[in-house]
Amino acid sequence: KNEVEQSPQNLTAQEGEFITINCSYSVGISALHWLQQHPGGGIVSLFMLSSGKKKHGRLIATINIQEKHSSLHITASHPRDSAVYICAVVASGSRLTFGEGTQLTVNP
């Protein structure tokens, strides 16, 4: 079993829908990152969380340390949101452990 599990693996939505991607982890962490990767592109850091909730534009990320769970929400989704979203945790030192990613496709 991976230390970081994401769900769903694949997600298809219609433009305008509210989207949730989940991340569960099994180890103690100091921080959790949500990353975005567009097809053929590099990796961009969206959020770093150690507690609570953060919001940036249409993106919201939450974390529950006690339940070892984080969610990434996208409100009013748009085709440009189509990408792979990756959850990564910092469990020891500065080393990242990654989930396998969620492929999001938003259709117009």
Next chain:
Amino acid sequence: NAGVTQTPKFQVLKTGQSMTLQCAQDMNHEYMSWYRQDPGMGLRLIHYSVGAGITDQGEVPNGYNVSRSTTEDFPLRLLSAAPSQTSVYFCASSQDSYGYTFGSGTRLTVV
């Protein structure tokens, strides 16, 4: 622009050839790391460094060497390329657990 610069973006090697993937950052970050990304497996840590002169192995270090002679540079060397090393490679840097910056990636094919 500040960030992590990776070169080359694409590379094709023959089995047995050696090469170096370059990674440089200008943010004075202490922590640098190399990852490979394969379909269905996510990103996996190859090697990392917590500062100049200090390196350590990650999950999948076999077939790769690294060195960290300066804070800015963290090259990844493939000693004798194998088809199993066909992958997309990412370098990243961070000052601590916060604010990771990734390079744009190197797509390597070993034939």
